[in-house]
Amino acid sequence: MASPAPSSQQPRSTTSSSSDDGGRTGSDASSMRRSFLDHVRYSRGKNYETSTAHDRFMALSLAVRDRLADRWVRTARTYYEKDVKRAYYLSAEYLLGRALGNNLLNLGMHESAAEAMREVGVDLTNLLEMEPDAGLGNGGLGRLAACFLDSLATLGYPGMGYGIRYEFGIFTQDIVDGYQVERADEWLKFGNPWEIVRPEKAVPVRFFGRVEHHQGPDGKPIARWVGGKTVVGVPYDTPIAGYHNDTVNTLRLWQARASEEFDLLLFNAGDYERSVVEKNDSEVISKVLYPNDAFQAGKELRLKQQYFFVACSIADIVRRYLKNHTDFREFPKKAAIQLNDTHPAIGVAELMRVLVDEKRIAWDEAWSITQAVFGYTNHTLLAEAMEKWPATLFERLLPRHLELIYEINQRFLRQVQIRYPYDQEKMRRMSLVEEGQEKKIRMAHLAVVGSHSINGVAALHTDLLRRDVLPDFASMFPERFNNKTNGVTPRRWLAWCNPRLSKLITSRIGAGWATDLDKLRGLEAHAEDPAFRKAFREVKRANKEDLSRHIKDLRPVTLNPDAIFDVQIKRLHEYKRQLLDAIHIVTLWMRARRDPSTIIHPRAFIFGAKAAPGYHLAKLTIRLINGIAEVVNSDAGTTGLQVVFAPNYRVSLAERIIPAADVSEQISTAGMEASGTGNMKLMLNGALTLGTLDGANVEIREAVGDENFFLFGLTADEVIARKRAGYRPRDEYNQHLELREALDLIASGFFSPEDRALYKPLVESLLEEDRYLVLADFASYAAKQEEVVRAYQDTEAWTRKCIINVARAGIFSSDRTIKQYAEEIWRIQQTPVEP
Numbered sequence: 049m050a051s052p053a054p055s056s057q058q059p060r061s062t063t064s065s066s067s068d069d070g071g072r073t074g075s076d077a078s079s080m081r082r083s084f085l086d087h088v089r090y091s092r093g094k095n096y097e098t099s100t101a102h103d104r105f106m107a108l109s110l111a112v113r114d115r116l117a118d119r120w121v122r123t124a125r126t127y128y129e130k131d132v133k134r135a136y137y138l139s140a141e142y143l144l145g146r147a148l149g150n151n152l153l154n155l156g157m158h159e160s161a162a163e164a165m166r167e168v169g170v171d172l173t174n175l176l177e178m179e180p181d182a183g184l185g186n187g188g189l190g191r192l193a194a195c196f197l198d199s200l201a202t203l204g205y206p207g208m209g210y211g212i213r214y215e216f217g218i219f220t221q222d223i224v225d226g227y228q229v230e231r232a233d234e235w236l237k238f239g240n241p242w243e244i245v246r247p248e249k250a251v252p253v254r255f256f257g258r259v260e261h262h263q264g265p266d267g268k269p270i271a272r273w274v275g276g277k278t279v280v281g282v283p284y285d286t287p288i289a290g291y292h293n294d295t296v297n298t299l300r301l302w303q304a305r306a307s308e309e310f311d312l313l314l315f316n317a318g319d320y321e322r323s324v325v326e327k328n329d330s331e332v333i334s335k336v337l338y339p340n341d342a343f344q345a346g347k348e349l350r351l352k353q354q355y356f357f358v359a360c361s362i363a364d365i366v367r368r369y370l371k372n373h374t375d376f377r378e379f380p381k382k383a384a385i386q387l388n389d390t391h392p393a394i395g396v397a398e399l400m401r402v403l404v405d406e407k408r409i410a411w412d413e414a415w416s417i418t419q420a421v422f423g424y425t426n427h428t429l430l431a432e433a434m435e436k437w438p439a440t441l442f443e444r445l446l447p448r449h450l451e452l453i454y455e456i457n458q459r460f461l462r463q464v465q466i467r468y469p470y471d472q473e474k475m476r477r478m479s480l481v482e483e484g485q486e487k488k489i490r491m492a493h494l495a496v497v498g499s500h501s502i503n504g505v506a507a508l509h510t511d512l513l514r515r516d517v518l519p520d521f522a523s524m525f526p527e528r529f530n531n532k533t534n535g536v537t538p539r540r541w542l543a544w545c546n547p548r549l550s551k552l553i554t555s556r557i558g559a560g561w562a563t564d565l566d567k568l569r570g571l572e573a574h575a576e577d578p579a580f581r582k583a584f585r586e587v588k589r590a591n592k593e594d595l596s597r598h599i600k601d602l603r604p605v606t607l608n609p610d611a612i613f614d615v616q617i618k619r620l621h622e623y624k625r626q627l628l629d630a631i632h633i634v635t636l637w638m639r640a641r642r643d644p645s646t647i648i649h650p651r652a653f654i655f656g657a658k659a660a661p662g663y664h665l666a667k668l669t670i671r672l673i674n675g676i677a678e679v680v681n682s683d684a685g686t687t688g689l690q691v692v693f694a695p696n697y698r699v700s701l702a703e704r705i706i707p708a709a710d711v712s713e714q715i716s717t718a719g720m721e722a723s724g725t726g727n728m729k730l731m732l733n734g735a736l737t738l739g740t741l742d743g744a745n746v747e748i749r750e751a752v753g754d755e756n757f758f759l760f761g762l763t764a765d766e767v768i769a770r771k772r773a774g775y776r777p778r779d780e781y782n783q784h785l786e787l788r789e790a791l792d793l794i795a796s797g798f799f800s801p802e803d804r805a806l807y808k809p810l811v812e813s814l815l816e817e818d819r820y821l822v823l824a825d826f827a828s829y830a831a832k833q834e835e836v837v838r839a840y841q842d843t844e845a846w847t848r849k850c851i852i853n854v855a856r857a858g859i860f861s862s863d864r865t866i867k868q869y870a871e872e873i874w875r876i877q878q879t880p881v882e883p
């Protein structure tokens with residue numbers, strides 16, 4: 049990639065190191081080069097001449113890490129000395145992507161690194177491609193966590209991320225004969241230059257065992273969780289650099305290790321073999337990320353993962369607090385803990401266990417501390433994503449936590465009873481325990497009662513959360529509910545991924561937008577300047593050429609850069625309705641074949657999506673898109689239509705596709721997408737949204753105005769009403785000729801010559817239930833697609849719309865989101881690190 053635009057604004061310590069290290073970490077090209085060559089020799093143990101591209105990637109990364117290290121220790125010291133309140137973000141997922149380019153950008157060292165590499169005959173762009181994505185997440189939720197870390201550091205907030213160091217992140221997706229094939233993501237195979245292991249800070253974590261109840265010397269009851277087995281969490285720290293400042297925060301990821309004592313016990317008993325086998329048992333905990341997005345599979349190992357990283361993190365937070373405090377009543381003044389969805393919700397019970405059982409704090413006091421510390425972010429309204437764990441599993445794995453949850457529940461339900469006497473039904477609905485065939489613990493209810501703040505991630509989502517998902521809680525605790533509309537970091541999602549647009553923007557409004565995205569408003573005036581519009585189009589065109597070149601190396605198609613690039617990139621899920629997009633393409637193709645005069649403009653439909661390996665209909669949809677692509681692309685000369693399924697959608701691929709998009713498909717069934725963040729990235733890069741009134745689409749449309757947004761489909765309320773009235777998808781099929789023809793063609797096996805019945809389950813699911821109202825929204829979608837193509841014909845008006853979209857994307861910066869969390873939930877202060 050070319051140099052990022054805001055290079056005119058360099059950090060203060062650009063050309064010399066601020067620490068007394070004899071110039072070891074200077075950021076000019078010549079000290080970068082020296083440092084790089086040193087690492088080739090002393091860290092990789094190679095002659096430069098025999099070093100591989102991978103050696104060079106590692107050497108440059110280590111040179112960059114050296115430049116982070118000094119800021120890193122100064123940041124830690126600053127927070128410690130000022131004894132600031134910190135925000136701890138607990139997330140089972142971090143979808144970070146690549147780090148080298150982003151670190152170079154944030155350190156303001158991209159130019160000098162490129163020059164240093166040129167001097168030794170290396171192309172930096174190629175080196176950057178050596179880095180595997182850190183794919184420790186499924187999709188939006190994990191990427192949000194990554195954007196938040198970037199914003200925390202950039203704004204100088206004392207914030208820290210905690211999570212799991214999965215040995216295998218989200219699987220690698222290959223496309224074989226049109227089908228998704230999963231491969232293990234061996235991201236650590238060649239080593240990770242960014243992390244530092246800190247074995248001295250390892251934490252023991254107990255599983256299984258039993259609870260002993262005693263009477264303490266003070267006459268009060270004491271519970272002791274004993275026996276079972278112990279696993280050790282070993283922290284690996286990754287530096288998170290702020291943009292053009294001196295802050296470097298920490299992401300601490302826990303890896304599971306067998307505990308030594310436990311091994312020795314068996315070893316000394318002469319059972320060497322078993323001791324090694326059991327070691328494996330412990331270490332599987334951090335082995336692999338569960339590849340489900342917005343779906344709970346309910347696997348025991350998953351609950352182990354959750355408790356493992358939460359217990360390690362809380363022990364670490366408490367240890368840090370106790371370094372210079374003794375009184376736990378002050379704990380909420382020094383720590384805020386945010387739960388990223390319910391995955392870490394067991395933290396509520398764990399902190400109670402630590403405070404009550406270990407620190408011997410009275411229940412009521414421990415409970416008010418706990419509530420003051422925790423905040424909970426809800427990420428989905430989908431029933432199948434709601435985490436509920438069988439009480440029997442809890443009892444076996446975490447016996448003390450189950451007792452604590454029952455106690456929390458009893459006290460909570462007593463409150464409900466006092467507030468709403470004689471309402472047994474309400475008590476049943478609000479209980480942390482779901483009664484039924486199998487007793488289950490409702491993790492969302494645990495998170496809600498244990499937190500002082502409960503937030504949704506877009507205005508509509510928060511409304512629906514209050515109204516439909518947690519109405520009893522919202523009426524009992526209205527003050528706890530609030531909205532924090534998601535955002536994305538403008539550093540990765542504009543400055544880094546779209547250097548051409550960045551440069552153009554900076555040439556008109558200066559470089560300040562990268563840390564104050566509202567400044568993009570200044571572009572609106574330029575939307576009226578024909579020269580600016582032309583330059584804007586040239587940027588988009590060049591980005592489309594780049595993408596076309598990239599995609600032809602992945603799939604057998606060369607996208608026409610004159611085509612409208614229509615993009616749907618996100619996890620494959622029925623509610624996201626990739627099928628709606630696919631069926632519409634079939635209707636376009638049939639129409640174009642029949643009557644070429646219907647072809648107004650060449651169009652390229654670009655998909656990227658991973659399907660959960662066990663999600664049959666989602667995988668079938670991928671096969672269908674590839675089947676459609678094969679047919680449509682063979683015919684592109686006459687229809688002007690092209691379709692491509694870009695394999696292995698991930699952060700680094702998003703960085704290539706988004707700058708080249710003309711149309712952003714955000715077509716989920718209204719009321720089902722909590723927020724979306726892909727929609728924001730695409731808007732920021734000048735794509736126009738074709739979308740439903742769902743998630744943050746609502747706020748995007750409000751920001752840009754209806755004339756700059758392509759709206760279609762039922763509203764969330766209409767979706768509910770339609771289902772209540774007894775929705776009959778077959779009526780839609782019967783009423784719309786083109787829809788019927790397309791579905792018939794798909795069902796006939798035309799797009800699956802290897803198995804004519806292949807798509808029967810897909811078509812049947814649509815005709816018989818169509819839970820996501822694909823057919824109900826089809827006519828509205830198709831009509832809006834026609835409007836899109838017509839609008840594209842007015843080049844100047846289209847460009848104006850794109851520019852207005854960019855200009856009004858400011859509110860979707862994760863800097864705005866993080867300021868709101870910091871001020872309204874965490875109550876933490878910006879604490880800049882002195883240069």
Ligand SMILES: *Cc1c(COP(=O)(O)O)cnc(C)c1O
Nearest residue numbers: 187188618698699702724725726
């Ligand atoms: C932003 C992002 C997502 C989220 O996309 P949505 O369209 O909001 O679902 C998922 N995966 C990757 C790699 C992303 O960068």
